Amino acid sequence: MKIIVENVVKEYATVKAVNSLSFTVNRGEIFALLGPNGAGKSSLVKMLTGFTKPDSGNIQVSLDDQQFDAIPNWALGYLPEDRGLYPEKSVIDNLVYFAQLNGMTKTAAKEQANIWLEKFDLTERTNDQLKSLSKGNQQKVQLITAVIHQPQWVILDEPFSGLDPVNQEKVVVFLQELKKLGMTVLLSAHQMAMVEKIADRIMLMNKGEQVFLGTLKEIVKQVGGANQIVAKYQEPLAAETVASVLQDLEHQQINDTSLRVVGNASVNLNLLSNKLTELGQLVSLQSQQLDLHQIYIQAIEQHGGQINEAK
Numbered sequence: 572m573k574i575i576v577e578n579v580v581k582e583y584a585t586v587k588a589v590n591s592l593s594f595t596v597n598r599g600e601i602f603a604l605l606g607p608n609g610a611g612k613s614s615l616v617k618m619l620t621g622f623t624k625p626d627s628g629n630i631q632v633s634l635d636d637q638q639f640d641a642i643p644n645w646a647l648g649y650l651p652e653d654r655g656l657y658p659e660k661s662v663i664d665n666l667v668y669f670a671q672l673n674g675m676t677k678t679a680a681k682e683q684a685n686i687w688l689e690k691f692d693l694t695e696r697t698n699d700q701l702k703s704l705s706k707g708n709q710q711k712v713q714l715i716t717a718v719i720h721q722p723q724w725v726i727l728d729e730p731f732s733g734l735d736p737v738n739q740e741k742v743v744v745f746l747q748e749l750k751k752l753g754m755t756v757l758l759s760a761h762q763m764a765m766v767e768k769i770a771d772r773i774m775l776m777n778k779g780e781q782v783f784l785g786t787l788k789e790i791v792k793q794v795g796g797a798n799q800i801v802a803k804y805q806e807p808l809a810a811e812t813v814a815s816v817l818q819d820l821e822h823q824q825i826n827d828t829s830l831r832v833v834g835n836a837s838v839n840l841n842l843l844s845n846k847l848t849e850l851g852q853l854v855s856l857q858s859q860q861l862d863l864h865q866i867y868i869q870a871i872e873q874h875g876g877q878i879n880e881a882k
């Protein structure tokens with residue numbers, strides 16, 4: 572069970588939403604797609620689910636010794652970008668209806684629905700009209716509809732959106748549970764801290780292209796073992812002096828007496844430490860690994876900016 576994407580291109584009238592993208596998703600992993608608005612994540616997801624077709628390139632899905640050009644409906648659990656439940660119906664009726672559409676019996680659907688509702692602290696809302704729930708709770712119901720029939724593949728477009736931090740953590744636990752149940756999960760998200768916690772592999776996209784791909788460890792390596800050095804000084808530093816001494820070293824003045832410098836494989840550490848000493852009397856020097864959020868911002872800037880917006 573595997574998805575192989577090879578040189579896939581998807582073009583709309585004025586924009587190349589996906590530009591010659593190649594990658595593989597393996598059985599049982601949680602694979603995260605990251606990227607700014609307009610990076611091409613939803614366009615890619617729509618091709619993986621068979622909703623649209625690539626203009627060129629190949630998508631190959633192997634399942635139970637059979638090959639498909641998209642994930643077949645019977646093997647798929649999908650949380651679409653545009654959510655669609657029935658607001659007038661109760662929570663349980665929504666869940667049972669969608670589970671039955673996916674081939675479950677009413678009894679099995681009810682049983683599974685109750686298990687998931689309990690996990691998401693929604694048992695008390697079982698018979699309430701969906702529209703009476705908060706946006707976040709409606710989102711949780713939508714997540715349950717995507718997996719209630721225990722599909723082999725789960726594709727979640729922005730599963731954290733609209734949720735507060737406590738409920739975002741619940742989605743992390745939910746995703747870990749899907750993995751334990753043997754499902755393979757591909758998700759798109761903007762919440763870096765959550766992705767860092769659960770993704771086995773991450774692909775950062777920008778302007779329809781792959782910026783990096785790998786485990787968090789591999790990505791840190793790909794960006795040159797990125798870390799940051801925070802230097803604190805006894806006396807205030809003049810911005811002009813800092814700029815003239817550090818020149819093209821990527822840096823940022825945090826306040827009068829401290830600054831942050833990005834260090835990676837291309838930065839000569841001896842030279843850097845000489846320059847930091849030259850600036851004044853150091854009080855402390857600390858090195859920290861960049862988190863995914865900082866790596867993301869840096870990588871997108873290096874990849875030529877923000878958005879792949881249609882003109």
Ligand SMILES: Nc1ncnc2c1ncn2[C@@H]1O[C@H](COP(=O)(O)OP(=O)(O)OP(=O)(O)O)[C@@H](O)[C@H]1O
Binds near residue numbers: 607614879
């Ligand atoms: N049906 C469409 N017709 C024309 N252009 C489209 C269509 N769908 C997407 N696009 C364009 O393709 C590009 C990629 O959009 P896409 O929705 O795939 O990005 P995304 O990474 O999912 O963004 P977001 O994080 O905002 O959801 C954008 O420039 C978008 O305007």
